[in-house]
Amino acid sequence: MAADPPIEVRGLVKTYGQIVAVDHVDLTVDAGDVYGYLGPNGAGKTTSLRMMLGLIRPTAGHVRLFGRDPLLGVAALEGVAGFVEAPQFYPYMSGRRNLELLAAYDGHGAGGRVDEALATVELSGRAGDRVGGYSHGMRQRLGIAGALLRAPKLLLLDEPATGLDPAGMRDMRVLIRRLADEGMTVLLSSHLLPEVEELCNRVAIVRSGKIVYEGAIAELKRGAGAVYRLSSTDDERALSVCRAQRGLGEVRVEHGYICFTADAAAAAELSQALVEAGALITMLSPETVTLEDLFFSLTEGDGRTSGSVGGSSDGAMPTAMSS
Amino acid sequence: MNPGVATVYRWELRKLRYQKRTYLGLGLAVIVPIIFVAAVSFRNHGPHDVAFGDYVDRSGLAVPLVILLFGAIWMFPLIAALVAGDIVASEDHNGTLKTILTRSLDRGQIFTGKALAAATYAIVAILVDGVVSTVAGVLKSGFNPLQSLSGTIVSAPKGLELVFVSLLVYLIPILAIVCIGLLLSTITHNSAAAVVGTLMFSLIIQLIAILPGLGGAQPYLLSTQFNAWQGLLRTPTDWDPIIRAAWVCALYGLPALGAAYLVFLRRDVAGG
Numbered sequence: 001m002a003a004d005p006p007i008e009v010r011g012l013v014k015t016y017g018q019i020v021a022v023d024h025v026d027l028t029v030d031a032g033d034v035y036g037y038l039g040p041n042g043a044g045k046t047t048s049l050r051m052m053l054g055l056i057r058p059t060a061g062h063v064r065l066f067g068r069d070p071l072l073g074v075a076a077l078e079g080v081a082g083f084v085e086a087p088q089f090y091p092y093m094s095g096r097r098n099l100e101l102l103a104a105y106d107g108h109g110a111g112g113r114v115d116e117a118l119a120t121v122e123l124s125g126r127a128g129d130r131v132g133g134y135s136h137g138m139r140q141r142l143g144i145a146g147a148l149l150r151a152p153k154l155l156l157l158d159e160p161a162t163g164l165d166p167a168g169m170r171d172m173r174v175l176i177r178r179l180a181d182e183g184m185t186v187l188l189s190s191h192l193l194p195e196v197e198e199l200c201n202r203v204a205i206v207r208s209g210k211i212v213y214e215g216a217i218a219e220l221k222r223g224a225g226a227v228y229r230l231s232s233t234d235d236e237r238a239l240s241v242c243r244a245q246r247g248l249g250e251v252r253v254e255h256g257y258i259c260f261t262a263d264a265a266a267a268a269e270l271s272q273a274l275v276e277a278g279a280l281i282t283m284l285s286p287e288t289v290t291l292e293d294l295f296f297s298l299t300e301g302d303g304r305t306s307g308s309v310g311g312s313s314d315g316a317m318p319t320a321m322s323s
Numbered sequence: 324m325n326p327g328v329a330t331v332y333r334w335e336l337r338k339l340r341y342q343k344r345t346y347l348g349l350g351l352a353v354i355v356p357i358i359f360v361a362a363v364s365f366r367n368h369g370p371h372d373v374a375f376g377d378y379v380d381r382s383g384l385a386v387p388l389v390i391l392l393f394g395a396i397w398m399f400p401l402i403a404a405l406v407a408g409d410i411v412a413s414e415d416h417n418g419t420l421k422t423i424l425t426r427s428l429d430r431g432q433i434f435t436g437k438a439l440a441a442a443t444y445a446i447v448a449i450l451v452d453g454v455v456s457t458v459a460g461v462l463k464s465g466f467n468p469l470q471s472l473s474g475t476i477v478s479a480p481k482g483l484e485l486v487f488v489s490l491l492v493y494l495i496p497i498l499a500i501v502c503i504g505l506l507l508s509t510i511t512h513n514s515a516a517a518v519v520g521t522l523m524f525s526l527i528i529q530l531i532a533i534l535p536g537l538g539g540a541q542p543y544l545l546s547t548q549f550n551a552w553q554g555l556l557r558t559p560t561d562w563d564p565i566i567r568a569a570w571v572c573a574l575y576g577l578p579a580l581g582a583a584y585l586v587f588l589r590r591d592v593a594g595g
Contacts, residue, residue: 047593050421050591050592050593053421053425054424054425055421055424055425055591055592055593056591056592056593057589057591073429074424074425074426074427074428074429077425077426077427078427081425082425083421083422083425084421085418086418087422088417088418088419088421088422089419089422090338090341090417090419091417092338092341092342093338093341101334101337101338101423102422102423102426104326104330104333104334105326105330105331105334105423105426105427105428106326106426106427107325107326107330107427108325108427146422150426150427
């Protein structure tokens with residue numbers, strides 16, 4: 001029998017009065033995944049993570065961590081660590097003292113990992129200072145150190161790079177990458193697209209409490225198709241040719257260019273058709289579809305990508321809207 | 324070693340050592356008896372309108388007893404509430420509750436450790452106050468025999484013993500206040516509201532006691548139980564108020580403690 005996945009969430013719902021914070025979320029995080037839980041602020045990411053850690057009770061549905069229900073007690077958190085929102089510590093105690101407290105609450109030899117955890121997050125030099133004097137970035141790193149004390153197999157991190165300066169964000173990504181490379185399964189909630197694109201192999205994109213996409217980032221991008229921009233010696237004729245051409249989708253004019261989605265073969269056929277029609281190509285360029293484009297198309301109102309996004313594609317329309 | 328209630332208890336006491344409010348309460352317990360003795364020295368007589376007030380000039384052992392009487396109004400409930408009202412709510416407010424609830428200790432163990440720490444603080448504060456009052460009183464008026472409420476003279480060593488046992492009896496209503504503080508701390512998520520709420524509860528009960536027509540309820544009010552120790556200072560010892568204090572305080576404290584425990588076990592930790 002296959003081992004239970006690190007995280008399995010089915011039909012998860014959390015309502016506060018009339019407000020539905022998390023709306024029937026299903027997701028599975030497999031061993032070895034670096035899983036991005038991606039959505040704008042207020043999409044219900046933190047609420048979902050709180051339910052995963054057993055801090056709040058779902059209105060409906062369930063969470064299983066390695067097959068165990070976190071609502072039935074802390075035994076379900078064995079091998080699991082992380083934090084929701086900014087990690088919080090006792091400001092009147094030193095970083096080391098805070099970790100000693102957490103290690104005492106963990107047991108199982110966690111006390112012997114305090115120095116190692118401090119070294120991993122490069123806080124050994126400031127470990128004796130009161131946490132009240134720590135910067136936001138240092139607290140985030142102390143949060144990771146606190147999680148590492150549990151020698152986790154699964155790490156749940158809620159917006160770990162939020163509020164960090166660029167160097168802090170880079171350091172945090174390097175750290176998470178290293179932990180993932182060491183074999184840790186990571187679930188990372190974020191609204192920072194570059195972070196997710198750089199670190200994660202799989203994503204769930206959440207909008208207003210609902211998951212609008214779950215799967216591999218590569219598949220998501222593949223599903224979106226490539227977007228091309230075209231200009232020619234006779235744009236009017238070229239536009240009619242594009243509209244009539246097989247294999248092209250979403251043909252439109254944006255910023256003076258004809259834009260459409262197509263695969264490479266269809267684009268090649270188009271170039272021939274344009275020549276035959278007497279509209280000579282002056283530019284035909286594929287645009288890179290970024291996760292950012294897909295994210296906005298999935299999380300904003302009408303499902304269309306804004307023309308101002310990223311300056312890359314002007315019209316990515318992902319075909320995979322749910323899984 | 325696997326963690327348990329003792330782990331939480333030990334760390335809660337350690338955390339208390341770092342916090343200013345801890346010393347605020349203990350400081351109050353130390354300074355008030357000293358101010359009282361200084362005031363008595365200055366006026367050359369004790370307060371006439373309270374039990375043992377007239378004896379503070381004759382025996383230092385009367386001082387801790389007078390302080391117990393005065394302290395029941397607000398000082399000791401405040402000291403008990405300072406930590407009991409804060410011990411859950413401050414963690415909620417600061418977001419550290421989620422930090423400790425995602426480790427390897429069950430919520431029940433964490434609550435129990437916290438409750439024991441809050442009770443320990445209140446007990447220590449009362450005992451510290453008793454020691455300081457007794458020492459200050461003896462320095463001022465000597466280690467002399469004490470006149471009991473029945474008019475009999477009690478030797479100084481016996482008087483000292485009675486003072487100590489009185490402090491223990493005084494802890495019964497104090498622990499009920501701790502339980503109420505813990506409940507408010509758990510349900511309000513707000514330290515100031517829980518501390519003030521606990522103190523207000525204590526004061527309102529005292530106001531009920533002086534409302535006309537409610538004299539029959541007096542023996543069952545929490546505030547009345549703060550005087551139960553006086554049964555020890557009668558000859559023969561009057562155990563009735565002490566026994567009543569035990570069950571009346573249990574009726575106030577245990578439901579509050581049980582409710583706090585259940586709320587803590589089941590509630591969503593969504594703050595911080």
